[in-house]
Amino acid sequence: MFRKITDRLLVSPQISVADVAEAKAQGVTVIVNNRPDDEEPGQVNGAAIEAAAKEAGIAYVAVPVSHGGFAPWQLDGMAGALEQAEGGRMLAYCRSGTRSTLLWALTRARAGDHPDVLAAQAATAGYDIAPVRQIMDTLKPQ
Secondary structure: OOEEOOOOEEEEOOOOOOHHHHHHHOOEEEEEEOOOOOOOOOOOOHHHHHHHHHHHOOEEEEOOOOOOOOOHHHHHHHHHHHHHOOOOEEEEEOOOOHHHHHHHHHHHHHOOOOHHHHHHHHHHOOOOOHHHHHHHHHHOOO
């Protein structure tokens, strides 16, 4: 269920409370929820995942991304979560994993990672970052 983007980053579609134990077993130290609550009926609420994460000793960060696009505060939130996961792994999830992957790619491009490398990493997990590729090019530090 978890897809490996890098050695330190896993992405996933919506997780359940039970999936938190599997995340812990895979070395996850930070879970990032990129899904707004109540996006669809029956979705596991972020508070339930947060409680399970805390019980498992995993940090939890909410950086919700709607279908309206990405904002600087969301890139800041993802960057902070990546820093928080130093020495461990991070699991980011949304409905399908795509928004989490796109937000990660934008965040890393802003930090100076080459877009071609990010695209290749995302592709190995089955994600296409083409929808944000032009934005990534503008985010590169000058």
